[in-house]
Amino acid sequence: MDFYRSGRSRAPSGSSDAAPSLTSSVELSTSSLDTSIQTRIFKIIVIGDSNVGKTCLTFRFTGGSFPEKTEATIGVDFREKAVEIEGETIKVQVWDTAGQERFRKSMVEHYYRNVHAVVFVYDVTKMASFRNLQTWIEECNGHRVSASVPRVLVGNKCDLVDQIQVPSNMALKFADSHNMLLFETSAKDPKESQNVDSIFMSLACRLKAQRSLLYRDVEREDGRVRLTQETETKTMCPC
Ligand SMILES: Nc1nc2c(ncn2[C@@H]2O[C@H](COP(=O)(O)OP(=O)(O)OP(=O)(O)O)[C@@H](O)[C@H]2O)c(=O)[nH]1
Numbered sequence: 001m002d003f004y005r006s007g008r009s010r011a012p013s014g015s016s017d018a019a020p021s022l023t024s025s026v027e028l029s030t031s032s033l034d035t036s037i038q039t040r041i042f043k044i045i046v047i048g049d050s051n052v053g054k055t056c057l058t059f060r061f062t063g064g065s066f067p068e069k070t071e072a073t074i075g076v077d078f079r080e081k082a083v084e085i086e087g088e089t090i091k092v093q094v095w096d097t098a099g100q101e102r103f104r105k106s107m108v109e110h111y112y113r114n115v116h117a118v119v120f121v122y123d124v125t126k127m128a129s130f131r132n133l134q135t136w137i138e139e140c141n142g143h144r145v146s147a148s149v150p151r152v153l154v155g156n157k158c159d160l161v162d163q164i165q166v167p168s169n170m171a172l173k174f175a176d177s178h179n180m181l182l183f184e185t186s187a188k189d190p191k192e193s194q195n196v197d198s199i200f201m202s203l204a205c206r207l208k209a210q211r212s213l214l215y216r217d218v219e220r221e222d223g224r225v226r227l228t229q230e231t232e233t234k235t236m237c238p239c
């Protein structure tokens, strides 16, 4: 699994296609070293039926508020947030995908390419959105997303307590059977904002712990450096 790093001249709109993987040995000038190893980027996609609240959840995490008004997402919207984990600043790049088939079909390949983690969302007040999770999971599996890519399940709109259709124990059973953590939350309720944050933070922590690219053996010669990439498993995480 490769992790993107910012400072390598790729905007979110460049998508994973434009984001070349790091090779095992990279030569950079000293001046570009600072920017190239500054920030790792984790690509997290948010998937689920239209209207379940994907845009609102990603907005809550990256912007800290609930959007007054949303429209159906067309293609994908990118939102980013820099988070600090164990002293390392990591950029969480959230791909807010479209739930409507007609707005997503040309983009699906891009969603799954080089994805680092997947957030499946359903609406706790709409049983159909929960039942459809199976289809979303099949789509994800159909795009050869590795089993090592962490996945979580999110039941949104818990503030609508009188309208809940999906019981927690049913959701928990489903999550367990797919080896996912379950978060029940609300993008709308400000008291739930920490819970929304923890969806993405738990993934970022897992990704950081799972595999870490380390740069070692920095050789400085005539203002140039050689970086050697290593992969290491880490277990420490503050989350
Ligand atoms: N009560 C309540 N409403 C919510 C919550 N989250 C989202 N909504 C509302 O649900 C509707 C759909 O939200 P979006 O975030 O646009 O849904 P989406 O999943 O992004 O939809 P697509 O872009 O079409 O896939 C909007 O009217 C939101 O205001 C929530 O936590 N509670």
Ligand SMILES: [Mg+2]
Binding pocket: 054, 055, 056, 071, 072, 073, 096, 097, 098, 099
């Ligand atoms: Mg949306």
